[in-house]
Amino acid sequence: GAVVSQHPSWVICKSGTSVKIECRSLDFQATTMFWYRQFPKQSLMLMATSNEGSKATYEQGVEKDKFLINHASLTLSTLTVTSAHPEDSSFYICSARDLPSGSSGYEQYFGPGTRLTVT
Amino acid sequence: QKEVEQDPGPLSVPEGAIVSLNCTYSNSAFQYFMWYRQYSRKGPELLMYTYSSGNKEDGRFTAQVDKSSKYISLFIRDSQPSDSATYLCAITPSGTYKYIFGTGTRLKVLA
Numbered sequence: 001g002a003v004v005s006q007h008p009s010w011v012i013c014k015s016g017t018s019v020k021i022e023c024r025s026l027d028f029q030a031t032t033m034f035w036y037r038q039f040p041k042q043s044l045m046l047m048a049t050s051n052e053g054s055k056a057t058y059e060q061g062v063e064k065d066k067f068l069i070n071h072a073s074l075t076l077s078t079l080t081v082t083s084a085h086p087e088d089s090s091f092y093i094c095s096a097r098d099l100p101s102g103s104s105g106y107e108q109y110f111g112p113g114t115r116l117t118v119t
Numbered sequence: 120q121k122e123v124e125q126d127p128g129p130l131s132v133p134e135g136a137i138v139s140l141n142c143t144y145s146n147s148a149f150q151y152f153m154w155y156r157q158y159s160r161k162g163p164e165l166l167m168y169t170y171s172s173g174n175k176e177d178g179r180f181t182a183q184v185d186k187s188s189k190y191i192s193l194f195i196r197d198s199q200p201s202d203s204a205t206y207l208c209a210i211t212p213s214g215t216y217k218y219i220f221g222t223g224t225r226l227k228v229l230a
Binding site: 093106108112 | 151160211222
């Protein structure tokens with residue numbers, strides 16, 4: 001249980017274009033989803049927190065107009081990188097928090113990640 | 120001072136060894152403690168979570184929390200080459216579901 005998928009797993013795009021990444025919880029409903037960014041050999045940096053049906057909360061220093069997050073349902077969140085530039089190239093990972101049914105409610109389950117390369 | 124400190128390693132051990140991975144944190148209000156394993160180019164996988172001081176065991180893994188010292192540990196018994204990965208501690212501040220991650224420790228178990 002607690003499986004999270006991401007699509008695509010790898011994408012190359014040209015500078016100036018937009019890219020959408022999907023995050024789905026496959027076997028549970030996720031009240032909250034998180035988006036992280038990870039550079040090589042570094043830890044995960046939280047970009048934003050999204051709750052179903054409400055606006056995402058962005059971490060300090062993250063441009064909300066550049067990284068658009070939509071959490072349309074309890075199983076789907078999307079991250080759109082708008083007007084991508086080479087410095088946006090990174091590994092983007094989403095996670096989902098399970099509803100507190102027998103668990104602590106604090107566990108996050110991560111997707112496999114999406115590698116974005118902007119040329 | 121970082122809120123969560125973790126030695127980045129790399130840590131190399133022979134197969135079968137007991138591995139000890141550690142994190143320290145600065146804020147005594149932190150309440151939930153998680154350990155994740157991340158293989159290269161993959162998403163992190165939850166290994167264990169705990170919220171109270173003491174030990175929690177699951178198979179070859181034991182998570183230990185010492186809130187008085189603000190110190191958490193993950194022990195891996197009978198380590199295997201397949202345990203070679205980066206191990207991340209994650210801690211939640213009180214009143215939030217957000218994680219603060221350690222930098223991760225790269226572990227290599229040699230056959």
